[in-house]
Amino acid sequence: MHSTDHIEIETIIKNWVIAIQKRDIAGILANHSENIIMYDVPPPFQSVGIEEYKNTWEQSFFNGTESGVYKVLEMTIEAGIDIAYCFGILQCSWNNNGVFEDIKFRLTIGLKKLNGKWIIFHEHHSIPSN
Amino acid sequence: MHSTDHIEIETIIKNWVIAIQKRDIAGILANHSENIIMYDVPPPFQSVGIEEYKNTWEQSFFNGTESGVYKVLEMTIEAGIDIAYCFGILQCSWNNNGVFEDIKFRLTIGLKKLNGKWIIFHEHHSIPSN
Numbered sequence: 001m002h003s004t005d006h007i008e009i010e011t012i013i014k015n016w017v018i019a020i021q022k023r024d025i026a027g028i029l030a031n032h033s034e035n036i037i038m039y040d041v042p043p044p045f046q047s048v049g050i051e052e053y054k055n056t057w058e059q060s061f062f063n064g065t066e067s068g069v070y071k072v073l074e075m076t077i078e079a080g081i082d083i084a085y086c087f088g089i090l091q092c093s094w095n096n097n098g099v100f101e102d103i104k105f106r107l108t109i110g111l112k113k114l115n116g117k118w119i120i121f122h123e124h125h126s127i128p129s130n
Numbered sequence: 131m132h133s134t135d136h137i138e139i140e141t142i143i144k145n146w147v148i149a150i151q152k153r154d155i156a157g158i159l160a161n162h163s164e165n166i167i168m169y170d171v172p173p174p175f176q177s178v179g180i181e182e183y184k185n186t187w188e189q190s191f192f193n194g195t196e197s198g199v200y201k202v203l204e205m206t207i208e209a210g211i212d213i214a215y216c217f218g219i220l221q222c223s224w225n226n227n228g229v230f231e232d233i234k235f236r237l238t239i240g241l242k243k244l245n246g247k248w249i250i251f252h253e254h255h256s257i258p259s260n
Contacts, residue, residue, distance in 0.1 A: 045258055076167070079213065110208060110215040126169065128172055
């Protein structure tokens with residue numbers, strides 16, 4: 001039996017993924033803090049604040065990522081009273097020199113509850129590096 | 131003014147880094163769950179459970195990482211009542227075909243408080259990937 005907080009966070013992630021699939025920037029940002037710090041798969045090393053976070057998505061769409069296949073394969077949610085984190089494995093399609101390839105990547109998310117609403121303050125996306 | 135929880139977690143991370151510098155495996159594992167899931171900089175894609183987590187450190191030391199320079203450059207700690215996460219930038223020295231190079235990497239940590247003690251259940255280490 002999952003808590004209300006668990007279900008709320010699950011819904012936020014579900015809606016975020018749907019927004020990515022639709023390339024709906026407003027939907028992608030709907031539950032994010034102005035002060036988000038994001039570590040992405042490609043450079044830069046980090047994106048600080050909502051504008052830089054937004055730019056990574058616009059860049060990703062411009063690069064021709066096939067956003068329609070963006071999906072969550074597995075996700076663990078640890079929701080407390082006012083702090084939560086999630087981690088799991090996602091899949092997207094990546095434009096590798098003109099050829100789209102499905103890749104799996106790792107994602108960790110950090111959230112805080114403000115005025116009764118869960119907000120994403122941190123995202124860490126990566127693949128292993130040789 | 132930081133909360134007691136904030137200070138406790140800060141101390142856990144500080145002691146974990148000291149243990150890495152000393153190659154002290156027991157110290158590295160001192161505040162980790164049996165069920166930790168770790169995403170590391172090098173492959174594998176994920177390490178599940180404390181044995182696999184431990185193996186990544188033994189492998190790292192075997193590979194000749196200069197653990198003495200492992201250090202935290204910056205770290206944000208978000209501690210709730212029973213769930214916490216941290217993220218920041220660390221530095222280590224990496225054996226790149228026989229030449230040691232300082233590299234910066236991103237780290238996110240997820241913790242749960244069990245019986246009054248903060249335990250690490252998740253770590254995500256990465257560098258950007260081109």
